[in-house]
Amino acid sequence: MYDLIIIGGGPAGYNASEKAAHAGLKTLVIEERALGGVCLNEGCIPTKTLLYSAKIYDYAKHSADYGVTFSGAEIDHAKVVERKEKVIKTLVGGVGAKLKKSGVEVVYAKAQIKGKNAEGFTVEADGKEYAAKKLLVCTGSDPALPPIDGLKDSLADGFAMTNRETLALKTLPKTLVVVGGGVIGLEMASYFNSVGTKVYVLEMLDHIAGPTDREISKMLQKEYEKRGVNFILGAKVTSIKGGKVSYELNGQNLAIDADKALVSIGRRARTAGIGLENLGVIMNRGAIVTDEHLRTSVPGVWAAGDVNGKIMLAHTAYREGEVAVNDMLGIKDRINYSSIPSVIYTNPEVASVGETTETAKEKGLDVEIKSVTLKLSGRYIAENEGGNGILKLIIDNKHRNIVGLHMIGNYAGEIIYGAAMMVETQMRVSDIQKLVFPHPTVSEVIREAMF
Numbered sequence: 001m002y003d004l005i006i007i008g009g010g011p012a013g014y015n016a017s018e019k020a021a022h023a024g025l026k027t028l029v030i031e032e033r034a035l036g037g038v039c040l041n042e043g044c045i046p047t048k049t050l051l052y053s054a055k056i057y058d059y060a061k062h063s064a065d066y067g068v069t070f071s072g073a074e075i076d077h078a079k080v081v082e083r084k085e086k087v088i089k090t091l092v093g094g095v096g097a098k099l100k101k102s103g104v105e106v107v108y109a110k111a112q113i114k115g116k117n118a119e120g121f122t123v124e125a126d127g128k129e130y131a132a133k134k135l136l137v138c139t140g141s142d143p144a145l146p147p148i149d150g151l152k153d154s155l156a157d158g159f160a161m162t163n164r165e166t167l168a169l170k171t172l173p174k175t176l177v178v179v180g181g182g183v184i185g186l187e188m189a190s191y192f193n194s195v196g197t198k199v200y201v202l203e204m205l206d207h208i209a210g211p212t213d214r215e216i217s218k219m220l221q222k223e224y225e226k227r228g229v230n231f232i233l234g235a236k237v238t239s240i241k242g243g244k245v246s247y248e249l250n251g252q253n254l255a256i257d258a259d260k261a262l263v264s265i266g267r268r269a270r271t272a273g274i275g276l277e278n279l280g281v282i283m284n285r286g287a288i289v290t291d292e293h294l295r296t297s298v299p300g301v302w303a304a305g306d307v308n309g310k311i312m313l314a315h316t317a318y319r320e321g322e323v324a325v326n327d328m329l330g331i332k333d334r335i336n337y338s339s340i341p342s343v344i345y346t347n348p349e350v351a352s353v354g355e356t357t358e359t360a361k362e363k364g365l366d367v368e369i370k371s372v373t374l375k376l377s378g379r380y381i382a383e384n385e386g387g388n389g390i391l392k393l394i395i396d397n398k399h400r401n402i403v404g405l406h407m408i409g410n411y412a413g414e415i416i417y418g419a420a421m422m423v424e425t426q427m428r429v430s431d432i433q434k435l436v437f438p439h440p441t442v443s444e445v446i447r448e449a450m451f
């Protein structure tokens with residue numbers, strides 16, 4: 001009998017298992033594929049590896065702007081992909097080693113929840129039954145694949161791809177249509193644009209980058225338009241087949257011929273086929289309903305990560321897993337979704353936390369919005385020839401505390417955690433004015449923006 005069975009070894013599951021084992025719980029992780037989940041194997045990490053190669057290539061192409069001249073910069077996509085595999089292997093191996101060291105047991109198989117009895121829960125995996133007092137469901141998410149005409153067949157014949165197939169491409173497509181201008185779409189558009197693929201982004205809404213502050217998403221779009229990415233907004237995709245992506249725009253039927261089409265129109269919680277119905281767990285639109293302690297409707301069962309459909313980000317999953325384990329241990333804890341940062345790893349990066357101009361307005365908050373140029377930072381000017389990044393602050397007028405911070409410009413992704421702390425701890429402008437920021441850094445612009 002285990003104290004805890006965790007189904008799914010992605011960021012929510014593996015992190016929670018380590019924490020649980022350290023607290024003395026006899027813990028089993030059941031993982032169908034590989035430890036690390038989508039994030040390590042076919043999401044965050046492989047994407048960042050590809051994007052870093054693209055960044056080096058971009059710098060090489062523009063090195064003359066910085067007084068460095070050489071010729072013949074080339075990108076070897078096959079090598080980039082090979083390196084990506086190496087990075088994944090290192091990290092997945094690292095997670096495995098950490099779990100082993102912590103005393104977490106891992107079974108590689110598909111788990112099926114069988115039911116509940118007086119002692120706890122039974123789960124079947126690989127023909128064997130395992131029992132535990134508590135369950136943590138961390139089965140993640142799958143790409144959303146709506147019934148678009150031809151999509152199913154195109155996925156089967158390789159014309160259409162999800163993030164998984166896109167990251168595994170061995171050769172570069174000449175033309176790529178990205179369906180969905182959200183985070184996956186933009187990061188992939190960024191890579192393929194850098195390495196010479198002609199990229200089209202078809203987005204249903206009138207803006208890219210989803211909930212990102214609109215001024216910043218417009219700047220990002222402009223930047224990539226300058227580099228040759230073609231954004232088609234307000235487009236309704238009607239079919240994906242025969243090397244063609246068809247769409248409706250302002251009542252017209254149009255199509256783009258392409259070598260490949262990436263479908264990145266969101267993700268859906270992975271809840272089917274794991275036996276949740278045997279426990280009667282309450283769901284909402286396919287996701288497990290959880291509260292701020294990550295409890296489900298069934299006592300003894302928690303759910304963390306993408307599977308609860310709240311905020312599908314690896315770092316949210318880490319925190320949710322921790323909160324769930326703390327709750328099991330009787331340690332007071334809750335998750336605060338309002339101060340979770342997000343980063344889009346384009347070049348320039350976009351990073352955000354808290355209220356945007358739009359959400360502040362929707363909620364009727366009395367805020368002051370300050371927008372300042374990153375050119376206030378010496379380091380930014382030194383390292384970003386021609387860069388026009390900005391930082392936006394959303395200040396609640398009542399207590400003069402920071403309720404949102406948004407940036408476009410490099411290092412934004414590394415700086416945003418500080419802003420997340422400011423939002424989480426409700427820091428006031430007057431507190432931040434007293435902080436010392438290292439000089440010269442891009443982060444100093446936060447301080448500058450306070451005056």
Ligand code: NAI
Nearest residue numbers: 180181182183184185202203204237264265266267312343
């Ligand atoms: P997303 O929700 O970020 O974006 C999907 C986009 O597709 C939206 O802009 C939506 O309006 C559009 N769309 C939906 N249906 C469409 C249609 N039929 N035709 C055209 N456009 C359509 O989802 P995405 O990019 O697939 O990412 C999935 C998840 O992975 C997200 O939760 C995201 O936060 C996460 N992720 C996070 C990353 C990061 O933190 N850097 C990187 C990659 C993914």
